[in-house]
Amino acid sequence: MKWLLLALMVGTTVLGDVLQSHEMKRAGEQSVSARGLVRILRTIFGRRYLILAVFFMAISFFAFMALVQIAPLSFAVPASAATFVLETLLARFALHEHVCWRRAVGALLVLAGVILVAH
Amino acid sequence: MHPHSRTKTRALALSLLVIALNNFGNLILAYGMRQLPETVSANPLDYIRAMLHPFVALGIVLLVGWLLTRMALLSWADLSFVLPVTATGYVLNMALSQTFLHETVDARMWTGAILITAGAALAGSASTKASLPGRQEDGPR
Numbered sequence: 001m002k003w004l005l006l007a008l009m010v011g012t013t014v015l016g017d018v019l020q021s022h023e024m025k026r027a028g029e030q031s032v033s034a035r036g037l038v039r040i041l042r043t044i045f046g047r048r049y050l051i052l053a054v055f056f057m058a059i060s061f062f063a064f065m066a067l068v069q070i071a072p073l074s075f076a077v078p079a080s081a082a083t084f085v086l087e088t089l090l091a092r093f094a095l096h097e098h099v100c101w102r103r104a105v106g107a108l109l110v111l112a113g114v115i116l117v118a119h
Numbered sequence: 120m121h122p123h124s125r126t127k128t129r130a131l132a133l134s135l136l137v138i139a140l141n142n143f144g145n146l147i148l149a150y151g152m153r154q155l156p157e158t159v160s161a162n163p164l165d166y167i168r169a170m171l172h173p174f175v176a177l178g179i180v181l182l183v184g185w186l187l188t189r190m191a192l193l194s195w196a197d198l199s200f201v202l203p204v205t206a207t208g209y210v211l212n213m214a215l216s217q218t219f220l221h222e223t224v225d226a227r228m229w230t231g232a233i234l235i236t237a238g239a240a241l242a243g244s245a246s247t248k249a250s251l252p253g254r255q256e257d258g259p260r
Contacts, residue, residue: 064148066159073212074216074220109237110238
């Protein structure tokens with residue numbers, strides 16, 4: 001059960017993050033002031049990909065809630081770093097960001113770490 | 120201060136806030152979820168009931184703060200900068216899990232967390248110059 005919840009959490013996090021990054025760049029720079037946070041909330045409801053991103057993040061969050069109830073937090077959080085590897089790939093191929101060799105090696109180290117923690 | 124340095128300092132300061140909100144939110148949420156009398160199922164009502172627990176609710180408030188500050192950070196810097204920097208919280212998560220939740224964290228898990236952080240730092244050293252606003256890509260294509 002914990003692996004199913006982990007897979008659900010990782011898959012939906014990746015989709016949510018990529019959609020969020022894509023849309024927030026289109027929305028322009030945001031402030032962390034109270035007014036800025038209100039503007040972020042308005043931005044969310046004005047962009048359908050951001051609404052979809054929030055939906056995926058909600059699914060991911062519910063899977064995380066269930067996971068931390070049945071598995072150690074010291075497993076659940078590091079194992080979720082698998083998203084980093086998938087997101088690096090998507091940053092390169094879906095968001096067309098440049099991924100140099102250091103970033104690629106870093107992603108491989110993260111993958112090795114996740115395997116160690118999840119073993 | 121040079122505008123780029125100011126942006127970088129602002130992004131790094133916000134990254135620290137993002138890391139703290141995420142780790143303490145996760146910790147308090149996990150603690151609260153373990154106080155519930157029953158394991159949650161696929162039924163959405165289970166999650167709504169769980170959210171009424173004070174510790175679960177507090178964890179969620181902190182994680183909502185994390186979500187909003189992270190969105191602001193994502194608007195200043197690329198995903199490929201934000202992810203490596205905030206990934207340093209994995210070691211902090213191990214320490215918090217061991218200290219407050221009394222979880223067993225053995226050498227293998229510490230090694231795993233350190234590898235994740237090292238990988239993130241290596242990737243981050245490539246991302247900082249490349250991904251903050253106002254800078255051109257200088258790595259090989």
